[in-house]
Amino acid sequence: MLKNTPFTSGTKSSVNPKVMLAMSLLVGMSTNGNLAHADERESLEQLRATTSNLIELLVQEGVLNKDKAEAIVKKANQDAAKQVQQAKADKTLDGSSTLDEKSVRVQYVPEHIKKEMRAEIEKEVMTNLNYKAGERLGMPGWLDRISFYGDMRLRFENNAFSESNAPKDLLNGGIHNNRQSDIKNTTEDRNRFRVRGRLGADLKVNDWLSGGLRMTTGQLTSPVSPNQTEQVSEGKYSFALDRAYLKAQPRDWLSITGGRFSNPFFYTDMVFDPDLAFDGVATTFTPTISDSWSSFTTVGAFPIEDIESSDTNKAKSKWLYSLQTGIKWQSANKSTVKLALAYHDFSNVEGHANSLALPGAYDGTVPAFRQKGNNTFNINDVFGAGKEKYALASKFELVNLTGQVDLLTFDPVHVTVTGDYVQNIGFDANEIFKRTGTRYEKENEGYQVRLDVGSNSFNGPSSTEVKPNDWQVSLGYKRVEADAVLDGFNDSDFHLGGTDTKGWLLGANYGIDKNAWLSARYFSADSITGLPLAIDVLLLDFNAKF
Structure with a gap:
C-alpha cells in the first residue's frame, strides 16, 4: 500500500x-x-x-x-x-x-x-x-543531508636533471651538511605514470553546522603529495583519510572549523602546497563593509607534531599559530582586488643539540617530514661520525603579503595577476650561532608573481563545473631562499619541492567535455646558493571530477 x-x-x-x-x-x-x-x-x-x-x-x-x-x-x-x-x-x-x-x-x-x-x-x-x-x-533521512563528490587524475611526469648537478652524496650531508636533504637522485632523468584519486562527502547536520570527510591516495608519510606512482609491484594503493572536520556557522559572517580541513587562508603554493591539510581549529570573520568592499580575517592554531615531553625527552610539541587579515573590493562587472597580510608562527620547529649527559633528549626536534632547502645542523655532533641527526637551524616566523587582481573586463575570460612576498623574521644569525655553533648567511625572503588568463573553473572549488572548450594559460616566476619558508610544507612539484630555488613556470588547461580536461605544466628551476641542483619538471594530466 x-x-x-x-x-x-x-x-x-x-x-x-x-x-x-x-x-x-x-x-x-x-x-x-x-x-x-x-x-x-x-x-x-x-x-x-x-x-x-x-x-x-x-x-x-x-x-x-x-x-x-x-x-x-x-x-x-x-x-x-x-x-x-x-x-x-x-x-x-x-x-x-x-x-x-x-x-x-x-x-x-x-x-x-x-x-x-x-x-x-x-x-x-x-x-x-x-x-x-x-x-x-x-x-533513512540522513541520506538527504549528504552529498558525495570526487575526482581522478592520471599523470605522466618527467623529471629532467642537469648534467652539472652536484652528486646526491654531497647534498645528503657529507661536506655540505648545512643543507642536508634526503635526495635519492640528482643526475638521471626519470619518467613515471602517477594517479590521484579522491572521494569525499559534504555533510549537512543542521542549519548552522556542516562537515566533511575525504579519502585520497598518496604516501602515508607525505603531507603534501596525494600522487601514487603506478607500478604492479606496489600491490595495492594507499587510500587514507585526509579530511575530517566540522564547521559551525552561527552567523553569515562567522565560521569556526575544527578537525582536519583544507587551507583556510588566502595563499599561494610558495608558502603552502595546495594539497596540504590543516589539523586543528580556525575561525574566520567575513564582515561586509559596503556593496563593493568586504574584509576577511582568519585566526587558527594547528598542531604539527605531538611530542610527549618528559625528564629525558626535552623536545616540545610543534605548533603553527596563524593570523591573516585582508580586504576585498569588487566592481560592478565582478572584477575583484584582494590584499591580505598574514603572520605564521611555527613554534618549536627549530633543532636543539643533544649532550653527552642526556643523549637523545632532543631527538624530537628532528622534523618528521622534509623536502629540501632549509639550513640544518647535526644535533648529534658531540657523538662523532655515524650518529648524525639533522634538525632545522632557524626558527620560522613568517610575514606573508599576498595580493591578487582578477579582471573580468573580457568576461567570461579572467585575467588574473597574483603576487606573493614572504619573509622569515624568525631568522637570527646570532641566535643560531649560539645554539648550533655555526654561522649561517641570511637567506630568509621569497616572492612569486603569476599571470593566469582564461576560465577560472580549473582552479575553483570542487563544485565548480568545467565546461567543454574552457581554457586557461599561465606564466609565473618564483624565487624562494633557503630559510624563507618551511621546506616541508610548500609546493612539492616546483624543483620537486622545498626551498633554495628560483625559476619559471608555464601552464595550460583545456576542457574537452563537461568536468573532463587536459592540463600541462612545465617548471624550470635551479638552486640559488646551495650546491648546483637544476631540475625541470613536466606534468601532463588528464583530469575528471564528479
Whole structure:
C-alpha cells in the first residue's frame, strides 16, 4: 500500500494548499462541457490532460494515496457542477438567456499565465518529491543531508636533471651538511605514470553546522603529495583519510572549523602546497563593509607534531599559530582586488643539540617530514661520525603579503595577476650561532608573481563545473631562499619541492567535455646558493571530477 506522504515539510499531512487550489482550478476548467471559444477549449483540454497525469504521478510517487486523489477529483467535479447550476439560475446583465446547460463560461486566461502556473506546479511538486525521496523509498533521512563528490587524475611526469648537478652524496650531508636533504637522485632523468584519486562527502547536520570527510591516495608519510606512482609491484594503493572536520556557522559572517580541513587562508603554493591539510581549529570573520568592499580575517592554531615531553625527552610539541587579515573590493562587472597580510608562527620547529649527559633528549626536534632547502645542523655532533641527526637551524616566523587582481573586463575570460612576498623574521644569525655553533648567511625572503588568463573553473572549488572548450594559460616566476619558508610544507612539484630555488613556470588547461580536461605544466628551476641542483619538471594530466 502506498504511504500517504505529506506534500510539504511541515507537520500537516495535507497537500500544499497552493498546489491543491491550482489542481482544483485546472480540473474545474476541464470538467464536462462545450466551451464558448474553440481555441480556449483546446488549451483547457491540454490542462485537463496535464492535471490527470499530475494526479496520477502523485499517486505513483507516494505523495498522494489513491483515496486522496479520488477525493480531490470528486471535489473538483462537485465544484464544477455547482458552477453550472449557478450559471443556469443567473441571467446575463443585458437580459440574455441563461447558459446552455452543457456549457460553462470560463474567464479567459492568457497563455503566459498558464505557462507560469504549469512551471510553478511542476517545480514545487518535483522539489517536494526530491525532499521526500528517502521517506518514500523507505530509506533513512540522513541520506538527504549528504552529498558525495570526487575526482581522478592520471599523470605522466618527467623529471629532467642537469648534467652539472652536484652528486646526491654531497647534498645528503657529507661536506655540505648545512643543507642536508634526503635526495635519492640528482643526475638521471626519470619518467613515471602517477594517479590521484579522491572521494569525499559534504555533510549537512543542521542549519548552522556542516562537515566533511575525504579519502585520497598518496604516501602515508607525505603531507603534501596525494600522487601514487603506478607500478604492479606496489600491490595495492594507499587510500587514507585526509579530511575530517566540522564547521559551525552561527552567523553569515562567522565560521569556526575544527578537525582536519583544507587551507583556510588566502595563499599561494610558495608558502603552502595546495594539497596540504590543516589539523586543528580556525575561525574566520567575513564582515561586509559596503556593496563593493568586504574584509576577511582568519585566526587558527594547528598542531604539527605531538611530542610527549618528559625528564629525558626535552623536545616540545610543534605548533603553527596563524593570523591573516585582508580586504576585498569588487566592481560592478565582478572584477575583484584582494590584499591580505598574514603572520605564521611555527613554534618549536627549530633543532636543539643533544649532550653527552642526556643523549637523545632532543631527538624530537628532528622534523618528521622534509623536502629540501632549509639550513640544518647535526644535533648529534658531540657523538662523532655515524650518529648524525639533522634538525632545522632557524626558527620560522613568517610575514606573508599576498595580493591578487582578477579582471573580468573580457568576461567570461579572467585575467588574473597574483603576487606573493614572504619573509622569515624568525631568522637570527646570532641566535643560531649560539645554539648550533655555526654561522649561517641570511637567506630568509621569497616572492612569486603569476599571470593566469582564461576560465577560472580549473582552479575553483570542487563544485565548480568545467565546461567543454574552457581554457586557461599561465606564466609565473618564483624565487624562494633557503630559510624563507618551511621546506616541508610548500609546493612539492616546483624543483620537486622545498626551498633554495628560483625559476619559471608555464601552464595550460583545456576542457574537452563537461568536468573532463587536459592540463600541462612545465617548471624550470635551479638552486640559488646551495650546491648546483637544476631540475625541470613536466606534468601532463588528464583530469575528471564528479
